[in-house]
Amino acid sequence: MVWGDGPLIRTLIASFIKLLLMASYNLSINGKTYKVEADPKMPLLWVIRDLAGLHGTKYGCGMAQCGSCTVHLDGNPVRSCTLPVAAAAKQKITTIEGLSDDNTHAVQKAWLAEQVPQCGYCQSGQIMAAAALLKKNPNPTDQDIDTAMVGHICRCGTYPRIRKAIKTAAQIMAKASN
Ligand code: FES
Ligand code: FES
Numbered sequence: 001m002v003w004g005d006g007p008l009i010r011t012l013i014a015s016f017i018k019l020l021l022m023a024s025y026n027l028s029i030n031g032k033t034y035k036v037e038a039d040p041k042m043p044l045l046w047v048i049r050d051l052a053g054l055h056g057t058k059y060g061c062g063m064a065q066c067g068s069c070t071v072h073l074d075g076n077p078v079r080s081c082t083l084p085v086a087a088a089a090k091q092k093i094t095t096i097e098g099l100s101d102d103n104t105h106a107v108q109k110a111w112l113a114e115q116v117p118q119c120g121y122c123q124s125g126q127i128m129a130a131a132a133l134l135k136k137n138p139n140p141t142d143q144d145i146d147t148a149m150v151g152h153i154c155r156c157g158t159y160p161r162i163r164k165a166i167k168t169a170a171q172i173m174a175k176a177s178n
Contacts, residue, residue, distance in 0.1 A: 025089045029054065030098025040086035044078075045069045047085045048095055056096035056124050060153070067152035070125035071095050077132040096124035099131060106176065107131045110169035118156035126152050130166050139170055 018039070027034045029052055036051040043062075048054050048071065060068035062081045069081040072094040080088075099105045107130045117123045126149070133140055133148040140148070145166050154162070 023086070025085060027052070027085075027089060027093060028091075029093045030095060036085075038085050041084045043081050044071070044083045044085050044088045044093070045080040048080060048093070054095050054097050058121055058124060060122065060125075065151065065153070066122070066125075067129060068122045068125040070128040070152070072128060072132055075132065075135060077129050094128075096128060099127065105131060106169040106172040107134065107165070109172055110165040113168055114161050114165040116158050116161040116165045118154075118158055122152065122154045122156075123158075126154065126158075126162055130162070130169065134166065134169055134173060138173055140166065 021039050022037050023040050025036050025038060025047075027036060027047070029048065034052045036047055038047055038051060045057060045059060048057050049059070057071055057080060058068040059081060060066035064079040064082040067079065069079055070077050071080045072078070073083075073088055073091045075092075075094075078088075100108060107127050111117070111123070111127060116126075129149055129152050133145070137144055137148075142163065145163050149159075149162065149166075
């Protein structure tokens with residue numbers, strides 16, 4: 001047997017190649033800087049959860065199909081499970097933990113008032129999508145809501161309460177600005 005063909009040398013070579021691929025990033029997440037070493041192709045979701053230790057953003061499908069991993073990049077909703085960290089590195093990342101300091105964002109208040117969550121798994125993605133919608137469109141119609149929330153899957157079927165809560169959040173925001 002040739003030593004160089006063994007599993008150990010293959011593992012060492014793979015680890016070495018992996019190290020060569022690593023890059024260093026200073027990520028702005030929720031107003032704080034996180035210094036991380038990651039493969040530039042690593043999905044942002046892994047970085048947020050495994051390297052930054054922020055577990056509010058959830059893994060659902062891993063294929064940009066369910067919305068549970070939604071975070072904001074410079075205020076715009078993105079699906080972090082398919083976005084390489086390199087593409088997010090220079091933008092401001094906001095996760096559910098950074099939406100407000102004390103859970104008093106209008107969407108969070110409305111979600112509580114309307115008792116939206118059931119199992120809760122999809123809800124951080126739903127809330128982040130709703131917050132991004134209301135930032136751009138403070139008085140959305142049912143159609144606007146359906147368009148913005150399309151592809152945000154809730155296996156518990158909380159869709160009617162989500163729609164109601166977005167309207168409640170819009171009212172809370174309107175009152176606050178008067
Ligand atoms: S986990 Fe990202 S869209 Fe489903
Ligand atoms: S609340 Fe259970 S999946 Fe949405």
